[in-house]
Amino acid sequence: MQADPASPRPRGAIARGRRPPSEKPSHLDAAPSPHMKASEAVMRSLRADIITGLLPSGGRLPTEKELAKLFGVSQSTVREAIRGLEAVGLLQSRHGSGVYVSSNASEFVSNALEALLQMQRAHILEVVAVRRALGLYSAGLACDHATEKDLETIEAALGRAEAGGDARKIMAGITDFQVAISEAGHNPLLAAVESVLIRILMQFQLMAHGERSNKWWSAYIGQFTSHRHRLLEALRRRDRDAVISEWEAYLRNQQERFADDPLLSGITLSDQLALETLYEANNGTGLAQ
Numbered sequence: 001m002q003a004d005p006a007s008p009r010p011r012g013a014i015a016r017g018r019r020p021p022s023e024k025p026s027h028l029d030a031a032p033s034p035h036m037k038a039s040e041a042v043m044r045s046l047r048a049d050i051i052t053g054l055l056p057s058g059g060r061l062p063t064e065k066e067l068a069k070l071f072g073v074s075q076s077t078v079r080e081a082i083r084g085l086e087a088v089g090l091l092q093s094r095h096g097s098g099v100y101v102s103s104n105a106s107e108f109v110s111n112a113l114e115a116l117l118q119m120q121r122a123h124i125l126e127v128v129a130v131r132r133a134l135g136l137y138s139a140g141l142a143c144d145h146a147t148e149k150d151l152e153t154i155e156a157a158l159g160r161a162e163a164g165g166d167a168r169k170i171m172a173g174i175t176d177f178q179v180a181i182s183e184a185g186h187n188p189l190l191a192a193v194e195s196v197l198i199r200i201l202m203q204f205q206l207m208a209h210g211e212r213s214n215k216w217w218s219a220y221i222g223q224f225t226s227h228r229h230r231l232l233e234a235l236r237r238r239d240r241d242a243v244i245s246e247w248e249a250y251l252r253n254q255q256e257r258f259a260d261d262p263l264l265s266g267i268t269l270s271d272q273l274a275l276e277t278l279y280e281a282n283n284g285t286g287l288a289q
Contacts, residue, residue, distance in 0.1 A: 141185025
């Protein structure tokens with residue numbers, strides 16, 4: 001097996017290897033720290049090329065052998081770097097096909113944010129409070145920037161939420177409704193972060209009450225039906241004050257629901273059951289797709 005040199009090729013190695021000699025070198029071609037592990041240097045290089053678009057979303061990576069030759073490291077080092085980027089959602093392995101750049105940026109945001117919440121031992125009510133603050137801001141943006149297509153998406157999600165069915169279908173509709181409002185603000189960073197928080201909170205409600213009857217779930221989400229419809233009508237009128245007022249009432253009631261529920265109010269996101277719930281939320285196994 002080829003031994004790793006002390007300093008593998010610097011960041012931007014893939015991009016630089018493909019760049020015509022006459023083209024200006026990438027700004028990412030700085031040498032890595034001499035104390036950095038070879039696999040970390042390779043991972044940083046690949047991550048930089050993914051983030052800057054030099055390795056395009058959905059694109060296939062060179063083989064491990066090709067990457068090892070390009071970076072001047074062993075294939076096992078490349079394999080370790082790829083596993084690290086898979087863990088944070090930047091790469092996806094497809095059996096028999098190869099390794100691809102993830103086309104789902106939200107997975108990277110989700111993994112990073114969930115890790116932060118777990119490391120900080122965040123309490124579920126802290127997550128609700130942050131979600132509430134971001135939600136009010138995104139609702140104002142939605143009032144200013146929502147297109148007719150955005151409003152149709154919000155209305156369709158509301159229809160799915162109120163169509164009945166089992167708990168997962170109902171909560172999937174509510175999730176889509178809330179995410180659609182955030183996305184209607186056309187701030188991709190805010191929408192990505194808020195989407196993660198929304199899905200976490202929905203998944204915990206499913207964890208706590210998933211075994212209850214469909215009738216119970218219809219009543220559970222029905223308590224806020226009037227708020228949702230008034231919010232949608234206010235968005236259509238571009239009535240910013242009404243949008244903020246309705247969304248504030250909606251999110252305040254959600255916060256009170258979590259605080260008053262003995263099955264939800266004691267959750268800390270580093271608990272084992274919470275970790276399993278977060279895994280389900282991140283992998284889409286809890287909410288209907």
